[in-house]
Amino acid sequence: MKKTVLVLLGLLLVFSALAIAQGYETMPADAKIIPLGQADTPYADAQPGVRGGIFYCATISNPKKWNDVTAHETSTTQYTGLMLEGLISTNPVTVAIEPELAKSWDVSEDGLTITFHLRQGLKWSDGEPFTADDVIFSFNDLYLNEDVETDTRDILVLPDDSYPVVTKIDDYTVQVTTSVVFRPILNSMGANILPKHALAQYVHKLNPDVPVGTFNSAWGLDTDPSELVGMGPFIVESYTPDQNVIMRRNPYYYHYDPNGVQLPYFDKYVVLTVASQDVSLLKFRNGELDALGIRAADVPILKSEEAQKDFTVLVNPDLPNYGTSWIGINEDIGLAEGTHDNERALFRTRDFRAALAHLVDKQAIIDSLFNGLAVPQWSPVSYLSPFYAGRDYYGGPVTEKDAVIFEYSLDKAAELLDGIGIVDRDGDGWRDYEDGTRVEIELNTNAGNTVREGVCLIVADRAAKIGLKLNFVPVDFNTLVNKLFASTGELIVLGLTGGPEPNNGANVYKSDGGLHFWHYSAADNPTEVEKKIDELLNAGVSTLDNDKAFEIYKEYQITLAKDDLGLVYTVNSAFTYAYYNKLGNGNLSSPVATPGGGGLADICYFK
């Protein structure tokens, strides 16, 4: 009897699975059409493709979970990012915000209310309808639920420490109200939407039968992949630790190409787990991977095989990655201990910091450490951001007309040091403080990072040429981070991540920011320059007009680079990527989106 029942259930499951796999009978009226190959669109250089094939890429880490809401790490979000979508998204070519699950939105005149109009007729990957209830669930019961451990809540907090109020108007309309104008709200509302029908059972607020915090462990790696549901192009089908994650096409994905072909093109998207980036590179060379993010050092190896094996090595020296690299000058050195008075006074002198900026031989760094594959950096905002001050207007081309350039100049550096009384007083060839003590500064970076170590050596070498003694001491990464947070380092070479939204750097550049590591005491006693930066950052989020915000952020960037100089920027590595030429639309790869790193997975295809 039992056996019979089990068999019957099995058959039912099979039929059910077949029904789900059929997908939409016809293209939903609100489907999102990706204009591949259409002139005057961001996709003019792309082509409509054909369905089929298995895409292979690689990673060096296993996922930690399938729960996007509680994930902190890209080893998880590289999969959840393919499974889920938000109300809005950023275009993989232009980085502009565009409609996603919301087909449009209206902003009230006072800028305090955004009304999102959702696409209708869409379904989750299991065939359940997508409605406003999923949006309300995601924000009110997950992201804004104190029981849920999520980083997303941090990007939803408003300048007055309140949160947006998210309300359902009807099944396909959602309203978001804020107490104050907050420009990045649209960006913040791009957080992924989760399926209420699949996850509400784990939320104590909605299901008191489960303990508080149950959601935090929901959709763990022990979850049967058949329970995972999404709106994105792919859904996890299986996971084998240390081997691979196999994702299958979402039969209800709502992106279509101009020919009416439902995306994604690939049948499956497989991520191999490999021991190291070296193994990834070898597997790519063997043809076992279709695409790979590479580094400058990999370029010659791949170039020797590029033509023979029919792949493309994308190298764009003029297109840097997101992020910043810099020398941090600790203006609080010895403050807590009552030591380092000379150093602290020197580091707090703007002209010393400017002299250091003139000592950064960026071209030598680019040539000797990056084989030319890097660009000079001067702004805290990423080059690719539409708010980058090297542009003339929001999203305009980069002209660097207003760039704040401290060109490499030993003469100018020496002149600035002379001007603040840092001169050689005893004739030993090294510059001294006014009291006759030699200026001797420790320069740290994390040991083993050959590029950063190279930067330190170049800067110390140039400084020595004008009698400024910088002692390079590489230290363990964790020790370095401790030095940074404890304000015990003097000069530190490190980097920060970046992105298109300047306000994401508020925790670093605001005087009371948690990562304002070069001048933590500014939280209580900011300089006039820091006060100005605070004001500009607040102003930048208080307008919904991107053009106005651009002008504000331009002044912010120039002020930081010219007057603050707490961080002296060095160079930023260029974008490098490799893909086999059988991969259609791989040519759209950029620092923003790649076939293997997200953003293009739904529109790439096999020729």
Add this chain to the structure above:
Amino acid sequence: MKLTGLRALVVVMSSIALLSVIGLGANLESIASNELVPEISAAAGMALADSYAATMTEAELEALAVDGRTIGLRTAASGALAILYRDKTEDEIMAILKGDADPMIRAAAIEPAQVYLVSVTSDDEDFKLTDYLKDIAINGETHEMRLAAAKAYYFMSRKSLKAADLEEQAVTNDSDELAYAAGETLSGFYLSFNPKTQAELEDLAINGSSEGLRVAGEIALSSLLIKSDLTALDFETTLLSIAGTKSAEYRGAYKIALANRYAQ
């Protein structure tokens, strides 16, 4: 893939044409089986490797790699084995490399071995992977074992390499295999950070003072040839005209380029 059109050439190059079966509408398998110009036969074999890997068993391929009547057939089998060997374990691959199998079979294990060689670890605090690889590249049991280690050595050293250093190491090194691998690596610099003209690469492939330098010229030149507008017929014509002359590496560049056209 166009394999016809050599008839005119046959008229003007009758002595060479006697050696060649191409131009008679032959398919790749026929060229690999019957072509007497070794580089053309081998190019066809290189282009056949994928289909052989998909249609033949490992045992069949191992037999063909050893006993194949022509270099083209043996090359096709060895290339196909390299694909099948990707699924072998580290122990299996190393056993092939170190063992007494035919060199064509050991050659098939060189590329699959790279993944294992670059992943070697040790509990010894003083262990340094590049030192370990270099030692095998000098003292390995077979040429193929040494070559696999030499390739892995230069792969793992790539972050600190400069073209000028490689130019020296392609001439003078601790083993022939290390010099060869240095030349291979150097070719990538000639195609990226230290570009050379086609004429310079041709000269290097022919007149380079060591095998390593000539290999650098060969690989970089083959890349330029592949990216050119030249057709399979053009490459066949050149290979016919230089058969047995110039240098093996110069002919090798055209062989690689021809294999690329055959595979399209």
